[in-house]
Amino acid sequence: MSGGIDEQATRELLVAFAASLYARGFSVGSAGNISVRLDDGYLITPTNSSFGRLRAGQISRLDTNFAHVGGEKPSKEVFMHRAFYTVRPDCGAVVHLHSTMATAVGCLADADAERPIPPLTPYFVMRVGRTLPLVRYFRPGDPEMEPAIAAAAKGARAVLLANHGPVVSGRTLTDAVYAAEELEEAAKLYLLLRTANPRQLTEAQVDDLLTTFR
Numbered sequence: 001m002s003g004g005i006d007e008q009a010t011r012e013l014l015v016a017f018a019a020s021l022y023a024r025g026f027s028v029g030s031a032g033n034i035s036v037r038l039d040d041g042y043l044i045t046p047t048n049s050s051f052g053r054l055r056a057g058q059i060s061r062l063d064t065n066f067a068h069v070g071g072e073k074p075s076k077e078v079f080m081h082r083a084f085y086t087v088r089p090d091c092g093a094v095v096h097l098h099s100t101m102a103t104a105v106g107c108l109a110d111a112d113a114e115r116p117i118p119p120l121t122p123y124f125v126m127r128v129g130r131t132l133p134l135v136r137y138f139r140p141g142d143p144e145m146e147p148a149i150a151a152a153a154k155g156a157r158a159v160l161l162a163n164h165g166p167v168v169s170g171r172t173l174t175d176a177v178y179a180a181e182e183l184e185e186a187a188k189l190y191l192l193l194r195t196a197n198p199r200q201l202t203e204a205q206v207d208d209l210l211t212t213f214r
């Protein structure tokens with residue numbers, strides 16, 4: 001137990017969510033990483049670990065300065081997560097996936113830079129927000145990604161990394177996972193409907209959702 005957040009329970013919840021994401025194909029192989037803010041630091045999935053076979057004791061522990069202090073070697077994308085925690089004080093967890101549909105949208109050469117996925121359904125807007133900035137391509141693990149993500153995350157709960165995948169934040173681990181799942185479904189709907197002239201939610205409907213479900 002560390003302060004108000006129960007670290008052991010958080011580790012177990014992270015393992016359960018990772019296994020669930022893996023079982024449903026949101027992550028394959030060793031793709032993706034998940035972090036959670038504790039009262040005195042952070043938990044993050046180890047580098048090259050599989051969401052399908054994580055153990056609570058193996059998860060990497062970072063101090064409040066993101067230095068590695070326990071568990072296995074942390075994800076090479078620590079700075080990707082740090083970008084969100086630094087610019088979004090209400091951020092309690094970050095989920096990065098290579099989920100197929102969202103990643104496919106991030107590969108479209110004509111993807112909109114602020115709204116690569118349009119507001120088609122209320123839950124996408126409620127969980128992910130008004131915008132999903134597209135961050136230009138960087139090699140995985142490239143620390144140059146951090147300032148680019150930080151700039152984009154100032155005004156958005158999630159970003160889409162071009163040709164790589166989504167990075168989604170939430171107040172809690174549960175919020176971040178639900179938002180990442182909703183984003184993937186919204187990307188799927190968009191790709192299904194892309195050539196069919198779908199009806200989008202209006203700006204007034206988006207405003208209504210964002211003020212009603214804060």
Ligand code: 13P
Nearest residue numbers: 031032033047048075076
């Ligand atoms: P790690 O195994 O270092 O977490 O990297 C996986 C990944 O998703 C890279 O973007």
